[in-house]
Every structure is written in C-alpha cells, then in structure tokens.
Amino acid sequence: MLPRGYLFLLLLLFSLFQAYPECAFSRKENDLSIPGKNVEKLAIITSFPPEFYQPFINVFNELHPLIQISILNKKTTAALAEIQRGNQRKFDLFWSSSTDAFEVLQQTGRLLQSGFHLQYPSLKINGLNLQDHDGYFYSFALSGVGYMWNNRFLKENQLPPPTGWHSLSDQVYYGQVAMSTPSRSGTTHLIVESILQKMGWQQGWAYLIKASGNFNTITARSFSVPEGIVNGRFGIGLVIDFLAQRQKSLNREIQFEYGKPVVLIPAGIALLNGAENIASAEQFLTFVLSPPDRKSFSPRQSVACRS
Known part of the structure; x- marks a missing residue:
C-alpha cells in the first residue's frame, strides 16, 4: 500500500494536468x-x-x-x-x-x-x-488563499494554532487537516497553484506531499472544508478567503489567516x-x-x- 503522501501526489498530478473532465455534481x-x-x-x-x-x-x-x-x-x-x-x-x-x-x-x-x-x-x-x-x-x-481553523477544536485536542503554510506539515497535526480535491474544485486548484508559485516547483511539491500526510480527508467540494471545521470534523482546512470569512463572522471560534506572501x-x-x-x-x-x-x-x- 502506498504511503498517504504519495497517494495524494498522484491525485494532484492527475487533477492539475487533466483537461477538466465532466464530474458528478449536486444541483x-x-x-x-x-x-x-x-x-x-x-x-x-x-x-x-x-x-x-x-x-x-x-x-x-x-x-x-x-x-x-x-x-x-x-x-x-x-x-x-x-x-x-x-x-x-x-x-x-x-x-x-x-x-x-x-x-x-x-x-x-x-x-x-x-x-x-x-x-x-x-x-x-x-x-x-x-x-x-x-x-x-x-x-x-x-480573493486570497490561506488556512482556517477552529480554536475550540484545537484546544480540546491540545493543538497549537497554525502559524504558516509550513506549520501544516508538522506531525502534531496528523489527521487534523482537510482540503478539497483540485480535480473538482477550482478554488483548491488555485490554492495548489499559489503554493507552487510561492515555494517553487520542487519545494512546493515536497511541501504538498509532506502536508498531505496530515490530511483527515479530501472533500469533493470546496465549501465542505469550512463546514467540516465548523462542525468539528477536523481542525484546520486549506480554503479561499470568502469561504472562511463568512464562517468567521458567524462563529468567534473560527479563525483565518492568509498564506504568506498573499497571492491575490x-x-x-x-x-x-x-x-x-x-x-x-x-x-x-x-x-x-x-x-x-x-x-x-x-x-x-x-x-x-x-x-
């Protein structure tokens, strides 16, 4: 069985270089x-x-x-x-x-x-x-991309708040991070691209492989990530800002930070x-x-x- 990180790499490579196939959808x-x-x-x-x-x-x-x-x-x-x-x-x-x-x-x-x-x-x-x-x-x-988290979830699980992109690959967050699949989500496709632009091709892919080892799930739709964070399914998610800001305005336990440098x-x-x-x-x-x-x-x- 392939390690989780390599399975995620295969998923990203497939999704980033395919020509937008038709996918199942909810109407x-x-x-x-x-x-x-x-x-x-x-x-x-x-x-x-x-x-x-x-x-x-x-x-x-x-x-x-x-x-x-x-x-x-x-x-x-x-x-x-x-x-x-x-x-x-x-x-x-x-x-x-x-x-x-x-x-x-x-x-x-x-x-x-x-x-x-x-x-x-x-x-x-x-x-x-x-x-x-x-x-x-x-x-x-x-819009900009970054990461959101649930303070209550992190406190209950004795986890520190994330401090940047690199912190999401720390082993302390094993099984606590989520993102949606780039093959179906245009916003997640942009998140992956922004990370590669910031870190460069080799370092960016190395980071994504390492961070994917902490993933709890890869959701089918981008707005399933903030929903899962609010519901306590997982603690941290990679999101685009407009999906996070509304949840933050409704729930004081929800926080969001832009990845640095900010990619607009x-x-x-x-x-x-x-x-x-x-x-x-x-x-x-x-x-x-x-x-x-x-x-x-x-x-x-x-x-x-x-x-």
Whole structure:
C-alpha cells in the first residue's frame, strides 16, 4: 500500500494536468419569480455557493424587481462541462473564482465577446488592469488563499494554532487537516497553484506531499472544508478567503489567516455564447462590477475586496 503522501501526489498530478473532465455534481437552483407583465429573465451558472451569491441576488432584485433570476450551482469542472457541451440550457452568465476556467472557455469559443462598457474603474493589482482586454470576461473582486481553523477544536485536542503554510506539515497535526480535491474544485486548484508559485516547483511539491500526510480527508467540494471545521470534523482546512470569512463572522471560534506572501486571485464573470437575455445580463454585470458602496451591503459578507 502506498504511503498517504504519495497517494495524494498522484491525485494532484492527475487533477492539475487533466483537461477538466465532466464530474458528478449536486444541483441547487434559486428561482426568484416576480408576478406581473414584462418580466425579464436572467440565467446564471456559478461555482460559488449560495452563501456567496445570495447577498448579490437579494440586492439586485430590490433594484431590478422585474428581472427573474435562476441560478444553477455546480462544481467548476461540472459547470465547464455543461458550457463546453454547447450551453444547451442557455445560461447567460458564468460566475466563478477560477481564472483557469475563463481561459479555457475563451480559448474554446464559449464566451461571448460583448460591447459591454464598464461604468466604473477596472479592478487592478499594483496598477495592473485585470480585465480581459478583448472583452470576454470581467474581474470583479480579489480573493486570497490561506488556512482556517477552529480554536475550540484545537484546544480540546491540545493543538497549537497554525502559524504558516509550513506549520501544516508538522506531525502534531496528523489527521487534523482537510482540503478539497483540485480535480473538482477550482478554488483548491488555485490554492495548489499559489503554493507552487510561492515555494517553487520542487519545494512546493515536497511541501504538498509532506502536508498531505496530515490530511483527515479530501472533500469533493470546496465549501465542505469550512463546514467540516465548523462542525468539528477536523481542525484546520486549506480554503479561499470568502469561504472562511463568512464562517468567521458567524462563529468567534473560527479563525483565518492568509498564506504568506498573499497571492491575490481575481474572481470573474462572463457572458456566454448562446445567451438569450443580453440586456438583463449586462444590467447584472454593471451591478456586480460596481464599487461596494453602490451595492448596499458589505462586500466582506461575500467577497474579499475590490480596489
């Protein structure tokens, strides 16, 4: 039987170099119907969980009550497969934190190059404009990756709080760490990439192999990691910030730290080929890309930041 670390290495190698196969998924739909005449429609497919997108939807519907929104939540890979098959259900927008997904969809001709013009300043990092210059997709927020933990769990198990990426590979955390599989989670794919960028190829893989020896589980979906930490299934998890921050705001025992140095990742949104509700989609784009003070809710409830 192969050691746990080598099994995890095989999983990562398989997931990082495959071309986004179709995966099984759990379906969640959010249909907001407004009775009356002249109701417009908007169909969105997203890899974000309801905890992320619901504040956006709630405020947008207050501003545009005659736009009926339907949302399909899928894993990043499953969403890609749905769109790559031709977008048969005519989704108007794809909404995700996976930069790779937008690149794949653009290269395969699945995104709609629109004449949409930004009404607000573009998202930037150190002066670098993050918008696609050809108008295929738009960055609306910056996220970072790190690790979250449950203070109560650590105290009950007499474990110290983690102090950095390297501390997660310490043997004291054997069986106490979790992450989701990069082959199904776009956010975890980004976590692995950010670690490799920070540590370099050889040291990064050496770290991932060593840290994987402490893994309690590899979950199918990224938001299963914070749920497991809150429920006391395990003590520490590798997560993207917007999944951790909401749990932290609801539970004082939950803590989150960014990995150092902080790697910022742009979350994006794009019009899809086959979209049938362009006007409604562009209204939603305008809303999502607007500064936080125009959304009437705190962006920290849902998203890391916008510069």
